[in-house]
Amino acid sequence: MRFLFASDSFKGTITSEQSIRLLTEAANKIFPGCETVGVPVADGGEGTVEAVVKATGGSLRRVMVHGPLMEKVEGFYGIFHEDSAVIEMAAASGLPMVPWEKRNPLYTTTYGTGELIRDALEQGLRRLTIAIGGSATNDGGMGAMRALGIRFLDAKGKELMGVGSDLARVVDIDMRGLNPAVREAQITVMCDVSNPLTGPDGATYTFGRQKGGTPEILDELEEGMKNYAAVMRERLGIHVEKQAGAGAAGGLGAALCGFLNASLKSGIDTVLDLIDFDSLLEGTDLVVTGEGRIDWQSAYGKVPSGIGRRCKAKGIPVVALVGGMGQEAEKIFEFGIDSILPTINGAMDIREACDRAEELYADAAERMFRMVRIGMELGGRTKARDNFIIHSKIFKNFRNNN
Numbered sequence: 001m002r003f004l005f006a007s008d009s010f011k012g013t014i015t016s017e018q019s020i021r022l023l024t025e026a027a028n029k030i031f032p033g034c035e036t037v038g039v040p041v042a043d044g045g046e047g048t049v050e051a052v053v054k055a056t057g058g059s060l061r062r063v064m065v066h067g068p069l070m071e072k073v074e075g076f077y078g079i080f081h082e083d084s085a086v087i088e089m090a091a092a093s094g095l096p097m098v099p100w101e102k103r104n105p106l107y108t109t110t111y112g113t114g115e116l117i118r119d120a121l122e123q124g125l126r127r128l129t130i131a132i133g134g135s136a137t138n139d140g141g142m143g144a145m146r147a148l149g150i151r152f153l154d155a156k157g158k159e160l161m162g163v164g165s166d167l168a169r170v171v172d173i174d175m176r177g178l179n180p181a182v183r184e185a186q187i188t189v190m191c192d193v194s195n196p197l198t199g200p201d202g203a204t205y206t207f208g209r210q211k212g213g214t215p216e217i218l219d220e221l222e223e224g225m226k227n228y229a230a231v232m233r234e235r236l237g238i239h240v241e242k243q244a245g246a247g248a249a250g251g252l253g254a255a256l257c258g259f260l261n262a263s264l265k266s267g268i269d270t271v272l273d274l275i276d277f278d279s280l281l282e283g284t285d286l287v288v289t290g291e292g293r294i295d296w297q298s299a300y301g302k303v304p305s306g307i308g309r310r311c312k313a314k315g316i317p318v319v320a321l322v323g324g325m326g327q328e329a330e331k332i333f334e335f336g337i338d339s340i341l342p343t344i345n346g347a348m349d350i351r352e353a354c355d356r357a358e359e360l361y362a363d364a365a366e367r368m369f370r371m372v373r374i375g376m377e378l379g380g381r382t383k384a385r386d387n388f389i390i391h392s393k394i395f396k397n398f399r400n401n402n
Contacts, residue, residue, distance in 0.1 A: 001031050001034040001035065001286075002034070002035040002036075002037070002283050002284050003023070003027050003031075003034060003035070003036045003037070003151075003199075003284070003286050003287075003288065004036075004037050004038075004039070004280055004281065004284045004286075004287045004288070005020045005023045005024070005036065005037070005038040005039070005286065005287075005288050005289075006021065006038070006039050006040075006041045006280075006287060006289050006303075006307055007019040007023075007041070007289050007290040007291070007304035007321065007365075008018075008040070008041060008042060008043060008047075008162055008289075008291040008292075008304075008339045009046075009047050009291075009292070010153055010292035010357060010361075011046075011196060012291075012342055012354065013323070013354050013357035013358075014292075014358065015040075015047075016041060016042070016051060017040055017054075018358065018361075019038075019290065019321075019361065020038030020039075020040070021038075022358070022361050022362045022365050023036070023038070023288055023365050024036045024038060024113060024289050025362070025365075026211070026365035026366045026368070026369050027325055029363075029366060029369075030282075030366065030369035030370055030371065030372075030373055031373070037276060037280060037284075039055050039277070039280060040054050040055060041055075041268075041271055041272070041275070041277075041289075041303055041307070042267075042268075042271055043192065043267045043268040043271065043301060043302050043303050043306065044131045044132075044190030044191070044192060044266075044267020044268065044270065044271065044301075044351065045090070045131065045134055045267070046088070046090055046094075046133070046134055046188070048086065048131040048271060049076065049086050049087070049088050049091070049131070050076040050078075051076060051271060051275070052078055052080060052086045052129075052271060052274050052275060053080060053086070054076040054080075055237055055274070055275035056080040056081065056274065056275060057080070058079050058080030058081070058086075059076050059078070059079050059080075059209070060076050060077075060079075061076060061077055061078075061079055061119070061120075061123070062074055062076045063075050063076065063077070063115065063116060063119045064369055065092045065111075065112035065115040065116060065119075066092075066111050066112045066115060067092065067093070067097050067098075067099050068094070068095075068097055068108040068109060068110075068111055068112070068136040068137060069094050069098060069102065069107065069108060069109075070109060070161075071399035073092065073097065073112065074293065075090065075091045075092040075112055076091050076116075077116050077119075077120060079125065079292050080130070080274075081119075081127075083090075083124070083125055083126055084127040084128075084129070085120040085123075085124060085125040085127070085129070086128075086129045086130075086131070087111040087113070087116050087117060087120065087128060087129070087131065087270055087272065088131045088132035088133075088134075088323065088347050089110065089116075089130065089131065089132045089133075089134070089135055089144075089249060089252065090131070090133060090135070090210045090298070090321065091116065091143075092110075092112030092113045092115065092116050093108070093109070093110045093111075093112050093113045093135055093137050093249075094134045094135065094136055095134055095135065095136040095141075095199070095210070095211060096134075096205035096327070097136060098212075099231045100106065100137045102212075102267050103136070103211060103212025104213070104217065104219060105137060105138035105139075105164045105204075105208050105211045105212060105213050105217065105250065106163065106164045106165040106210045106217055106220070106221065107138075107158070107164065107165065108136045108138070108162050108163060108164060109137060109139050109142075109143030109161065109163045109248070110135070110137045110139055110143040110144040110162070110175050110250070110252055110255075110402070111143035111144065111146060111147050111161075111162060111163075111164050112143075112147075113119070113130075113143070113144045113147075113167065113252070114143060114144030114146065114147025114148050115147045117130070117144065117147070117148060118147055118148055121179060121181040121182065122181070123183060124128060124400070126184050126185045126186065126314070127186050128179070128186070128188070128272060129187075129189075129190065129274065130187065130188070130189050130190065130256065130262070131190040131254075131267060132189060132190065132191060132248050132253060133190075133249070133267070134191075135207075135211075135213070135233055135249040135250050135252065136211055137164070137249065137250040138164045138203060138204055138207070138208050138211060138213070138221050138225075138230045138249070138250035138251065139162055139163055139164045139166070139167065139179065139234075139250060139251065139252075140167055140197070140203075140225060140251035140252075140254060140255060141249075141250075141251050141252040141253075141254060141255020141256060141259075142160070142163075142167070142170075142228070142257060143161070143162035143163065143307065144162075144252060144254065144256075145162070145255050146159075146161075146162040147161075148178060148179045148182060149175040149177035149178045149179050149261060150173065150174065150175055150177065150178050150365045151173070151177060152166065152172075152174075153171060153172040153173070153174060154166075154169045154170070154171060154176070154342050155169075155171050164218075164221050164224070164250075165224070166224075167221065167224025167225050167227060167228050167280045167317075168220070168223060169224075169225035170227060170228055170231050170347060171321065172231065172235055173231060173235055173236060174233065175236065175259070178259070179254055181360050182260055183378075185258055185260075187260050187261070187262035187263070188262065188265050188270060189248075189253060189255065189256050189257070189263065189264050189265065190265060190266070190267035190270045190271070190303060191245045191248045191264045191265070191266075192266055192267050192268075192300065192301030193245060193247070193248050193252055194244040194283055195207075195243055195244075195246070195247035195248065196241060196242045196243065196244065196246055196247050197229055197240060197241045197242070197243070197246040197247050197251055197253075197254045198222065198225050198226050198229060198241055198247075198261050201247075202222070202225065202247045202334075203246075203247030203248070203249075203250050203251045203254075204218050204222045204247075204250075205218055205222060206247065207247070208221060208250070210241055211250070214311060224304045225251060229241040229254070232254075232258055233306070236258075237242045237281065237382050238258040238259070239390070240254040240257055241254070242249045243257065243262045244264075246256075246258075246331075248264075249320065257329070258285050265370075266301055266304030266306070267301060267307055268301055268303055268305070268307075269300065270309060271306075272307070275334065277307075278310060278314075279288050280311065281311065281316055284309050284316055284358040285316070285317075286316070286317055286318075286319065286372065287307065287308045287316055287317070287318045287319075288318070288320075288365075288368070289303060289308070289310050289317050289318060289319075289320050289321075289337075290303075290304065290320050290321040290322045290323075290373035291304060291320075291322055291323075292322070292323040292324070292338035293322065293323055293324045293325070293326055294320060294322045294324075294325055294329045294332060295326030295327050295328060295329050296326070296327055296328035296329070296339060297324070298329070298331075298332050299331045299332050299335050304318075304320045304322075304332055304335070305332060305335040305336075305337075306331050307326055307336075308320075308332065308335040308336025308337040309335055309336050310336070311336050312335070312336030313336075316337055316374055317338045318337050318338055319337075319338060319339050319340075319341060319368060319372075320337050320339070320340045320341070321341050321343065321361070321364055321365060321368060322340060322341070322342055322343065322355070323341055323342065323343055323344070323357070323373065324342055324343075324344060324353075325340060335390075341364055341367070341368050342364070343357075343360040343361050343363070343364040344360060345360060345363060346362070383401055
């Protein structure tokens, strides 16, 4: 028997690495001598760099950059395959980096994300993959582009900082200082949202509230974003306002595609390609995946759906071991997941479930493998019964003919 373990982290409780260890222990208990392979995975959000680095044998590079409020912070990105980097914008411009009382997308910037990109280019890396989930920003990506040499100018020709409130003040864009290494780079953006840059489904109105935007602030930012898009279009001929994914990360998607010629790709599919997941499926009998909570959203760009689709194409069964099940979790069955098993084994509140997360996961893993063993035994009995019936019919026909 060969088992492959590829689970997302359970936020704040079980890491991908812990799930691999616990599943391996349970598998060996129920199937002594079995072969197990584990690989950390993520869907383009928090943990993506760590997952790719561990799976590829890469390394972390730590860099001092500017955070969302232009404070000095230590950011990081991953280096692998010698010429490649994987960057999480959340490591430099993430929402958790901003205290609740200071959350206001008028004053946050992606400048630090641009510094991470710049450092990777200065290290000679030319294949960049950028995960843009979890941002604290709504600056249209101006901050990041400014760190790469692009200048955004106001009516007096003065360079703007590149925060959300500057969107309405942009009247011209000077591309002459853009880092020349950008033209040599192949940039892929992990993005699982299709929101445009502006409008009711755009960057501001869809994601701005969770970043601290009040209705008044959101209206101001939306008008600014429309102005920003118009300047890009009229001054540079860049038409990204209605492009699917342009509104991701407060408009960083628009900047990466419009100024850096990046391509957008599903986060989980990008990660699975980077770690060469399909090759790990060769000879595998069962895959175990999972996430903290599985619901209808899991079918759209999350780890279980991405892994389920890959396994379904190769006819390999998949079980999702999850912290909990939400509304319409059964939708995931359409995406190659064959069964869902929650770790919760009794009535308890969320705090108790989190405090006991490792214990509950280990118990659920053992129960799962016991069910797998029962299924194998039933399959063996069914096969034996079918063989008996076939041989009985052959013997009967032989006797009747003689």
